[in-house]
Amino acid sequence: MTQVFSKEGFSSLAGSWLILGLSIVMAGSVVAASQWYLQRERQESGNLAGRLQAARTRLDTAQRERSSLQESVEVFRTLVERGLLQNEHRLDLVEMVNELRARHQLFALDYEISPQRPLTLSGGRAFPSVDVLGSRVRLHVKALHEGDILGFVDDIVNSRQGFYTVDRCHMKRIEEAGGANRALVPHVEAECALEWITLREKRANRPA
Amino acid sequence: MTRHFLYLTNSRLVSLVTRRASIVARREFAVSGAGVEQFERHLAELADVPTYLFTDLSEEDFRLDTIPHVGARDRQAVVTRKLSQIFRNTPFRYAHMQGREAEGRRDDRVIYTAITNPEVMRPWLDVMERLKVPLEGIHSTAVFSAVMLEELDLVFPHTLLVTFTPGDAMRQSYFRDREIKFSRLTPLDVVEGQTLGSMVAEETTRTWQYLDSLRHFTPEDRLEVCILVHENDRPSVQASLRDFAQIQYRLLDMGDVARKLGLKPPPLGSSAEEVLVHLFLMRPAPNHFASPEQRRHATLRRTRRGVVKTSLAIMAASLLWGGFTAWRVTQATSADDKLENQIAALNREYDKVSREMPSFGVGGSTMRDTVTFYDSAIRAFPTLSDFVRPISAVLQAHPNIRLRQLAWQATDDPKAIPALQPNASLQTPPVKAVPHAEGSAAPAAPSKVEEANPPFATGRYEVALLEATVRVGRDDFRVAVDTVETLARQISTVRSFSAEIVESPLDVRSSYGLEGRYGDKQSDSMDLHFVLRVVRDHGAGA
Numbered sequence: 001m002t003q004v005f006s007k008e009g010f011s012s013l014a015g016s017w018l019i020l021g022l023s024i025v026m027a028g029s030v031v032a033a034s035q036w037y038l039q040r041e042r043q044e045s046g047n048l049a050g051r052l053q054a055a056r057t058r059l060d061t062a063q064r065e066r067s068s069l070q071e072s073v074e075v076f077r078t079l080v081e082r083g084l085l086q087n088e089h090r091l092d093l094v095e096m097v098n099e100l101r102a103r104h105q106l107f108a109l110d111y112e113i114s115p116q117r118p119l120t121l122s123g124g125r126a127f128p129s130v131d132v133l134g135s136r137v138r139l140h141v142k143a144l145h146e147g148d149i150l151g152f153v154d155d156i157v158n159s160r161q162g163f164y165t166v167d168r169c170h171m172k173r174i175e176e177a178g179g180a181n182r183a184l185v186p187h188v189e190a191e192c193a194l195e196w197i198t199l200r201e202k203r204a205n206r207p208a
Numbered sequence: 209m210t211r212h213f214l215y216l217t218n219s220r221l222v223s224l225v226t227r228r229a230s231i232v233a234r235r236e237f238a239v240s241g242a243g244v245e246q247f248e249r250h251l252a253e254l255a256d257v258p259t260y261l262f263t264d265l266s267e268e269d270f271r272l273d274t275i276p277h278v279g280a281r282d283r284q285a286v287v288t289r290k291l292s293q294i295f296r297n298t299p300f301r302y303a304h305m306q307g308r309e310a311e312g313r314r315d316d317r318v319i320y321t322a323i324t325n326p327e328v329m330r331p332w333l334d335v336m337e338r339l340k341v342p343l344e345g346i347h348s349t350a351v352f353s354a355v356m357l358e359e360l361d362l363v364f365p366h367t368l369l370v371t372f373t374p375g376d377a378m379r380q381s382y383f384r385d386r387e388i389k390f391s392r393l394t395p396l397d398v399v400e401g402q403t404l405g406s407m408v409a410e411e412t413t414r415t416w417q418y419l420d421s422l423r424h425f426t427p428e429d430r431l432e433v434c435i436l437v438h439e440n441d442r443p444s445v446q447a448s449l450r451d452f453a454q455i456q457y458r459l460l461d462m463g464d465v466a467r468k469l470g471l472k473p474p475p476l477g478s479s480a481e482e483v484l485v486h487l488f489l490m491r492p493a494p495n496h497f498a499s500p501e502q503r504r505h506a507t508l509r510r511t512r513r514g515v516v517k518t519s520l521a522i523m524a525a526s527l528l529w530g531g532f533t534a535w536r537v538t539q540a541t542s543a544d545d546k547l548e549n550q551i552a553a554l555n556r557e558y559d560k561v562s563r564e565m566p567s568f569g570v571g572g573s574t575m576r577d578t579v580t581f582y583d584s585a586i587r588a589f590p591t592l593s594d595f596v597r598p599i600s601a602v603l604q605a606h607p608n609i610r611l612r613q614l615a616w617q618a619t620d621d622p623k624a625i626p627a628l629q630p631n632a633s634l635q636t637p638p639v640k641a642v643p644h645a646e647g648s649a650a651p652a653a654p655s656k657v658e659e660a661n662p663p664f665a666t667g668r669y670e671v672a673l674l675e676a677t678v679r680v681g682r683d684d685f686r687v688a689v690d691t692v693e694t695l696a697r698q699i700s701t702v703r704s705f706s707a708e709i710v711e712s713p714l715d716v717r718s719s720y721g722l723e724g725r726y727g728d729k730q731s732d733s734m735d736l737h738f739v740l741r742v743v744r745d746h747g748a749g750a
Binding site: 002003004008009012013015016017019020022023024026027028030031033034035037038041042044045048049051052055056058059062063065066068069070072073075076077079080084085117119120121122127128129130132134136150151153154157163165166167168169170171172173192195197199201202 | 500501504507508511512515516518519520522523525526527529530533534536537540541543544547548550551554555557558561562564565566568570571572573574575576577578579580581582583585586589591592593596611612613614615616617618619620626627628629661662663664665666667
C-alpha cells in the first residue's frame with residue numbers, strides 16, 4: 001500500500017482516481033436525479049390522489065344534492081308558484097282580502113300592512129342562500145258568526161298566492177245592543193296579526 | 209486472464225504465456241549473449257501482463273533452522289535477522305515456516321533459502337523495471353515443487369523429487385514428511401560411456417549419502433526417488449536404475465503426470481517448467497524473493513484495475529438504481545394515468561349529474577334552503593281553526609258555558625300569556641273572591657302593544673286564554689266550580705292539549721279573601737265568570 005500512496009503511485013493512478021471520482025459524481029448524479037424524479041412523480045401521484053378524492057367527494061355531494069333536490073323539486077315548484085321566492089305583490093293581497101271579505105260577508109274589515117323587513121328567526125337561525133323577509137299584517141274583523149272569521153283567516157293562510165302565518169288572534173263576542181235587529185249586526189269581532197313571508201335569494205342581492 | 213511466467217535457469221530463460229489454464233505461447237532465451245536484448249523486445253509486447261518469475265538456479269542455497277515459538281511480529285523479526293545474518297549479500301532471500309518440533313520446547317521449524325548470487329537475476333529484473341512490468345513475485349522452484357508431490361499423491365516419509373530443467377540440469381529436492389529440507393541443482397554433463405540413467409543413479413545415490421551423513425535417515429528408512437521424465441528419455445533412465453533397501457526409484461511419466469494434472473498439450477520433453485507453471489495456475493503460491501519495491505508495478509496495476517473495477521461497479525450500481533427508479537417511475541406513471549382516467553370519469557359523471565340537477569333558475573342551495581325553510585317554519589305552522597275545533601267539541605257538552613272572548617297566540621314560549629280585553633258587561637256575583645292586598649289574584653295582563661319587529665316563532669306552542677261564563681242556579685257555586693274544573697280536565701284529555709284555571713268562578717283558596725253581597729233583587733240563576741289558559745304543545749304531541 002505504501003507504493004499506492006507514494007508520489008509515483010499517485011501519478012500512476014491519477015487517471016484511475018479521476019475515473020473513480022467521475023464515476024462517483026456521475027453515480028451520485030444518476031441516483032440523485034432518479035430520486036428527485038421519483039419524488040416528483042410520487043408528489044404528483046399524491047396530488048392526483050387528492051384530486052381523485054376531491055372529485056369523488058364533489059360527485060357524491062352532487063349526487064346527494066340531486067337526490068335531495070329531486071325529492072323536493074315538486075315542493076319547490078309549488079313554493080315558487082305560490083310566490084315564496086318572488087317580490088311581494090301587495091295589490092294581489094288587497095284584492096284577495098277584499099274578495100275574502102265579500103265571500104265571508106264580513107261586516108267590517110280593517111287591515112294594515114307594515115313595511116317589509118328581514119325576519120328574525122327563532123334561535124338566530126339563518127340560511128346561507130336565502131334571506132327571509134316578512135311583512136306584518138294586522139286585521140280587524142267584525143262578523144256575524146265566529147265561523148266567518150275563522151273561515152276568513154283560514155282562507156288567507158291557505159291562499160294559493162303567498163305564504164301567511166297567523167300567530168296572534170283575539171276574538172271577542174260583541175255584546176248585543178238593545179232593540180237592534182240581531183240578524184244585521186256583528187256578533188263577533190277579531191284582531192289578528194300575521195306574517196306575509198317571502199324569500200329572497202342572496203345572490204340576487206349582490207351587485208352585478 | 210493472461211499471465212506471463214518466466215522460468216530462469218543458469219543457461220536458459222523460458223517465457224510461458226498462459227490464458228485461463230492453458231499455456232498459449234513459449235519462447236526460450238539464452239542467458240548469455242543477445243538473450244537479454246531479445247528478451248526485452250519480447251517482453252515489451254507483454255509489458256502489461258502480470259508476470260511471475262520462477263528460479264531454478266544452482267546459486268539457490270537452503271539452510272534448516274529452529275527458532276523459539278513466539279508471536280507473529282517477533283517471529284518475523286527473528287526470521288528477518290537470521291536471513292540477513294545467513295544471506296547478507298543478497299536481497300533474494302526467504303524463510304519458509306514448516307511447523308513445530310514435536311518434542312522439547314516445540315520450536316518452530318524453518319528453512320531459509322536464498323539466491324546467493326543476485327547478479328544472475330539482475331539483467332532480467334532490470335529489463336522488467338525498465339518496461340515497468342507488473343512483477344507479481346519471484347518463486348523458488350524447489351520450494352514450490354512440494355505442490356507437485358501433493359497433487360500427484362506422492363506422500364512418503366522421505367522423498368527425493370528429481371526434475372529436469374530447460375538448461376540441461378537436474379534438480380533434486382528432498383522432502384521429509386512433505387517439508388522440503390534440501391535441494392541441489394546438478395548440470396547434466398553426461399561424459400562418454402555414461403547414460404542419463406547412470407548419471408541420475410550416481411547423483412541420487414550421492415545425494416542419499418549426503419543426506420544420510422546429515423542423519424536424516426535411520427537404518428530402516430528408505431528414500432523414495434521420484435523422477436519426472438518424458439517417455440522419450442524413460443528407457444535410457446530406467447535401464448540404469450536399481451532399487452536398494454535404502455533407495456526406491458519411481459519414474460513419473462510426463463504424459464501420465466500431464467494427464468493427471470489436466471495439462472494440455474503435454475510437454476514434449478523431460479524438463480518440468482510447464483508442469484510447475486500448470487501447478488501454479490492450479491494452486492497459486494505466495495511470493496518468495498521479490499521485494500515490495502520490485503513488485504510495485506504489479507501492486508499499482510492491481511490497484512489501478514481495482515479502482516477502475518470499483519468505478520465500473522459504482523456506475524453499474526447507479527445505472528441499475530437509475531433503471532430500477534425509472535421502472536418505479538414508469539409504474540407510478542401508469543398508476544397516475546389510471547388515476548387521471550378515474551378523475552376524468554368522475555368529472556364526466558359530475559357534469560352529467562349537474563346537467564340532471566333540477567333547476568328553476570336558482571342555485572341548488574337556494575332550492576334546498578327554500579324547501580328547508582318551508583318544511584321547518586311554514587308547512588306545520590299552527591292555525592287558529594285547528595286550535596279551536598277540539599275545544600268547541602268539548603264545549604258542546606257544556607251548554608251552560610258561554611264563551612265570551614278568546615286570545616290565541618302561536619309562540620315558542622310555553623309560558624306566554626295572551627292578552628284579554630276587560631269586559632265591563634260581566635254580571636257581578638253575590639259572592640266573590642277578594643285577592644289579598646299583597647297577593648296576586650290573577651296573572652298580570654301583558655301589554656297589548658305588540659313589538660315592532662317580533663321574532664318569527666316556529667309556533668311549537670299555541671297558548672290561549674278563554675274567558676267564559678257558566679250559568680248555574682242561585683248560589684250554586686259548587687256546581688259552577690265543578691263544571692269549570694270538569695271543563696279544564698276534559699280539554700286536557702285532548703291530545704297535546706293542557707288547560708288550567710286562571711280565574712275560577714269562585715276562588716276558595718285560603719290565601720284569598722271572600723265577600724258576599726246579596727241585595728233585594730235576586731234572580732233564579734247566575735252567570736259566573738272564569739278564565740282558562742289552554743296550551744297546545746306540538747312538540748309533545750308530535
